Amino acid sequence: MYAIKAKKLKKTYGDFTAVNGIDLTVKKGSIFAFLGPNGAGKTTTIRMLATLIKPDQGEASLFGYDLIKQSKAVRQRISLTGQYASIDEALTGQENLILIARLLGFSVGKAKQRASELLESFGLDDAAKRQVKTYSGGMRRRLDIAASLIVTPELLFLDEPTTGLDPRSRSQVWQVVQALAEAGTTILLTTQYLEEADQLADHIAVINKGRIVAEGTAAQLKSSLGSGVLTLQLANQADLMHARSLLAGNQDIEKITDAKEGELRIKLKQPQIATQLLVELGQAGIKVPEFSLGQPSLDEVFLALTEER
Amino acid sequence: MKQSKINTNQLRAVLTKQERPEPPNPLYAITTFSWRALLKIKRHPEQLLDVAALPILFLLMFTYLFGGAIAGSSREYLQFILPGILVQTVTQITMYTGMDLNKDIQKGFFDRLRTLPIWLPSSLLGSLLVDSFRYLIASTVMVSFSLLLGFRPQGGVVGVISAIALILVFCFSLSWVWNTLALLMRSEQSLMMLSMMVIFPLTFLSSAFVDPTTMPTFLENVVKYNPVSILVDAVRGLMHGNVELANIGLVFLSSVIIIIIFAPLTLFLYRRRK
Numbered sequence A: 001m002y003a004i005k006a007k008k009l010k011k012t013y014g015d016f017t018a019v020n021g022i023d024l025t026v027k028k029g030s031i032f033a034f035l036g037p038n039g040a041g042k043t044t045t046i047r048m049l050a051t052l053i054k055p056d057q058g059e060a061s062l063f064g065y066d067l068i069k070q071s072k073a074v075r076q077r078i079s080l081t082g083q084y085a086s087i088d089e090a091l092t093g094q095e096n097l098i099l100i101a102r103l104l105g106f107s108v109g110k111a112k113q114r115a116s117e118l119l120e121s122f123g124l125d126d127a128a129k130r131q132v133k134t135y136s137g138g139m140r141r142r143l144d145i146a147a148s149l150i151v152t153p154e155l156l157f158l159d160e161p162t163t164g165l166d167p168r169s170r171s172q173v174w175q176v177v178q179a180l181a182e183a184g185t186t187i188l189l190t191t192q193y194l195e196e197a198d199q200l201a202d203h204i205a206v207i208n209k210g211r212i213v214a215e216g217t218a219a220q221l222k223s224s225l226g227s228g229v230l231t232l233q234l235a236n237q238a239d240l241m242h243a244r245s246l247l248a249g250n251q252d253i254e255k256i257t258d259a260k261e262g263e264l265r266i267k268l269k270q271p272q273i274a275t276q277l278l279v280e281l282g283q284a285g286i287k288v289p290e291f292s293l294g295q296p297s298l299d300e301v302f303l304a305l306t307e308e309r
Numbered sequence B: 001m002k003q004s005k006i007n008t009n010q011l012r013a014v015l016t017k018q019e020r021p022e023p024p025n026p027l028y029a030i031t032t033f034s035w036r037a038l039l040k041i042k043r044h045p046e047q048l049l050d051v052a053a054l055p056i057l058f059l060l061m062f063t064y065l066f067g068g069a070i071a072g073s074s075r076e077y078l079q080f081i082l083p084g085i086l087v088q089t090v091t092q093i094t095m096y097t098g099m100d101l102n103k104d105i106q107k108g109f110f111d112r113l114r115t116l117p118i119w120l121p122s123s124l125l126g127s128l129l130v131d132s133f134r135y136l137i138a139s140t141v142m143v144s145f146s147l148l149l150g151f152r153p154q155g156g157v158v159g160v161i162s163a164i165a166l167i168l169v170f171c172f173s174l175s176w177v178w179n180t181l182a183l184l185m186r187s188e189q190s191l192m193m194l195s196m197m198v199i200f201p202l203t204f205l206s207s208a209f210v211d212p213t214t215m216p217t218f219l220e221n222v223v224k225y226n227p228v229s230i231l232v233d234a235v236r237g238l239m240h241g242n243v244e245l246a247n248i249g250l251v252f253l254s255s256v257i258i259i260i261i262f263a264p265l266t267l268f269l270y271r272r273r274k
C-alpha cells in the first residue's frame, strides 16, 4: 500500500522550471527523505504534495485520493511543517497549539488538554506561557512540529526540520520523527544533510535541479558510486606524481582524486583489485607507507550526484 | 535554566491517540479567530493607541488649525468637521486589516491555515469582528472628546449611535478592499504604499473637510460620487438630525457594491495563492 504515488510532477515559475518531472512512490509507514542542495526543488515538491500549490503538469495520489480532485480528503490525512516556522509569534506556545486544535474542531476544553499533553511531551511545558518570539530556534521547531501533530496525521511532511539546529536540538527532532514512525505515520522529510537521511530514512531520493538523480537506501546510493575507495598515503610528491601516471590508464579504476597533501583517493570498480594495485605500485618502486580501503563517504556521494554537469 | 527534554514515552502515548474531531462549524472557527485577535490586543495594548490617541490628535489639529480660517470660528467648524474627521479616521484605521493578513502570509502562518479543515473566510471574518470593535472604540473616544470641546449634535443620542453604526457597516465593506490588496502585494512595505495611495485620495477628495460646492466642477463630481462622501453626508445628517433616508440607502448600496466586488475577489485570491 502506498502513501504517495506521483507521476511527472512539474512546476514552472515563468521560464524557470523549479520541479521538472518528478516520479515518486512512498510506502505507507516508511520514512522517505528528499536530499538535495539549495534550490533543488524540495520545498516546491512538498508544497505541491501538501495541496498548497498546484502542479502545472503531472498527477499524484495520496492514500489513493487524487491530489487535485480530492484535495479535501487528502488534507484530512496530512500535516505539514514547513521550512520556516508557521506559528504566530505574538501568541504563547500554549495559545498557538490551542488555536490550531480549536480550528481542527476540538472543543475549548479538549483543545487545552491536547495542547498541554503535547507541550509536555515536547519538553516545552516550561515555556508554554511565553510568547513564541522569545523561543530559541530549537524550541520553535519543536512547537511547529507539535502543531502539526495535534491530530496525528497519516502522513507528515517535514521540510528541512533540522536546518540551523544545534546537535542536541537535531537529535530531539530525530527522536520525534522516530516515535512518529513507530506510531504508524508515514513521513516525507527533506534535508541537506546526508547523515540525517542516512540515520532516519528507509528510502532516499537525491534531487537536483528539479529532478530525481538517484534513489535507494543509503547503502545502495553508496555502492552505486563504485564499491570502494582506496586511499593511499605517499611518501613524497614525486611518488605521488609517479603513482598517478602509473594508474592513469587502468581499466579497473573509475576516478582518481587528490585528497589531502600527499594523499590519493582512488575509486575502484571492484574492491578486490586493491591488493593488485598495491603490488603494482611496489614493483614500480613507489613506497606506500599507509593505505586504507573504504566505502565512499556520504559527502562524496552527495557531491558526485549533485555536481554541476 | 532547566534543560528541556523530549519525553519519549509520553510522546509515543500522545501520538498513538487517534482522536480526529469533526471539522469546526464556521461560527466556532470565527469565534476562535476573534479570540486570537483579542489575545494580540491583550499582548500589545499599545496597538490601541492608533484608535484612541490618533483621533484626538486629528480632532484638535483640524478644529484649531483650520477652524478659524475655514468656518470663521473653531466651535462652529467643529459642528461641521466632526462627522468628517470621524469618518476619515475610522476608515483609515481599516487599512490595518490588510497589514495583519499580509503579515500572516509572509510569516507562513497562512500556509498552516490553508491545510486546516475550516471554512476559509472565517479567518478573515474573525479578525474583522475584532477590528469592528476597534473602530467602535475609536468612534466612541472621538465623539466623547468632541462633546467636551463643544460639539452639540442635534440628532441626539439616537442620531449619534446610528451614525456610528453606519460607519461600522461601511468599514466592514472597506476591509475587503484591504484584504484583496494584502493578497496581491508581496511585501508589507509595498502593501502600505498602495494602501496609502488608495486611502488618501479616498478620504481627502471627499466632503469630509470642505463643502464640495466650493470646488471646481470636475473635482466636485469626483467628490460627489466618492463613497466616503456619501458616508460623510449621511453621518453628518444623522448627527445633526437632518438626514435624508435616500442618503442612508446610498451608503448601504455602496457598501454592498464594494462587498460584491471585493469579497469574492479576496476569496478567489485566498484559495488560489501560490
Ligand SMILES: Nc1ncnc2c1ncn2[C@@H]1O[C@H](COP(=O)(O)OP(=O)(O)OP(=O)(O)O)[C@@H](O)[C@H]1O
Residues within 6 Å of the ligand: A013, A016, A017, A018, A036, A037, A038, A039, A040, A041, A042, A043, A044, A045, A083, A192, B274
Ligand atoms: N514562487 C516562486 N517564484 C519564483 N521562483 C521560485 C518560487 N518558488 C521557488 N522558486 C525557485 O524554484 C527553485 C526551487 O526552489 P525550492 O524552494 O523548491 O528549493 P529547495 O530545494 O527547497 O531549496 P532550499 O534548500 O534552499 O530550501 C529555486 O531556484 C527557487 O528560486
Ligand SMILES: [Mg+2]
Residues within 6 Å of the ligand: A042, A043, A044, A083, A159, A160
Ligand atoms: Mg526549501
